[in-house]
Amino acid sequence: MIDIHCHIVYGVDDGSYSKAESLRMAQIAAHSGVTDIIATPHSIPGMFDNFAGEELDAAFGRLEKLIADNGLDERLRVHRGMEAFANDDTLDRLENGQLLTLAGTDHLLIECEFGEDPEYFGGILLRLRRRGIRPVIAHPERYYFAQDDPKFLLDYVDMGCALQLDSGSVTGMFGHRSRRTALELLDIGAVQLIGSDAHDSESRTPDMREAADLIANEFSHRYAELIFDVNPARLLKNRRLLFPGDESEGKRRDPFMTDEEFWGV
Ligand SMILES: [Fe+2]
Structure with missing residues (x-):
């Protein structure tokens, strides 16, 4: 599995608060089958002033060293990113080079x-x-307007944005409205990505297995594979993300395809 949304960088936001906590989070990720994490500190002006630059680079560097020093780097690759915040200045921040995309992609x-x-x-x-950016909307199922009516999210999808559920929403951690909205979005095939949005090693952890099992059981194994593995791998290569159904276009007749050929990763 690949986790594209994780607050594992310590000391920069309301996620990991210490080196030891980040190490515990990395261990949980690796033990639960995560091979790649995109570290995504909040970038909220006035609250969490994390912008592209030396300070944030140093924070990523400390995390990468921690993971390497503890021998986890062969099992767990860390990529850099951030969780940008939408307000009047977002476009200016993009143009000033203050925003980091996910792993240097679009x-x-x-x-x-x-x-x-x-x-x-x-x-x-x-x-x-x-401006050529492909927005990945963090936890759309938790926004009140989406809980009232998911149609706005579908407009965003039509525009070329991707929806990223939090694994905790699927398991009910954020209450029934978030869970119901997450399941509705899965049901209509609008979800392309999921992430742990982990903040710590105890309650909001990087272990996404419960959500993966639930989606595989309630929807399909292929759908779970698409949003936990295939699309995140395509994202890291800056490729177009797939919707459920896209993966087998024109390929259904060949029963001997490898998984790789089937998905076109
Ligand atoms: Fe987050």
Whole structure:
């Protein structure tokens, strides 16, 4: 599995608070079958001022060294990214080079206020799309407007944005409205990515197995594979993300395909 959303960098936001905690999170990830993590500190002006530059580079460097010093680097690759915040200055921050995309690709992880106006958020997403960015919307199932009516999210998908569920929403950690919305989005095949959005080693951990099992059982093994493995691997290569169904276009007749050929990773 690949985790594209994780607050494992210590001391920079409300995620990991220490070196020891980051090590515990890395161990949980590796033991639960995660091979790659994109470390995504919050970048919220005035709250978590994490912007591209020396300070943030140093924080990523400390995490990478911690993982290497403890012999985990062969099992767990760490990539750099951030969870950008949507507000009036997002476009300026992009143009000033202050935002980090996911692992240096065109995909930008972006969140908004839980009570944000969906049209305002949509306007920012559209402007990002016009600049060649492929927004990955962090935990859409937790936004109030989406819980009231997921149609706005489908407009964002039409625009070329990807929806990234939090694994904890699927298992019910964020309450029934988030869970119901997550399951609805899965049911209509609108979800392309999932992430742990882990903040610690005890309650919001990097272990996504429960959510993966639930999706495999309630929907399909292929769907779970698509959002936990295939699309994140494609994202790391800056390739277009697939929807459920895309993967087998024109390929269904050949029963001897390898998984790799089937998915086109
Ligand atoms: Fe997050």
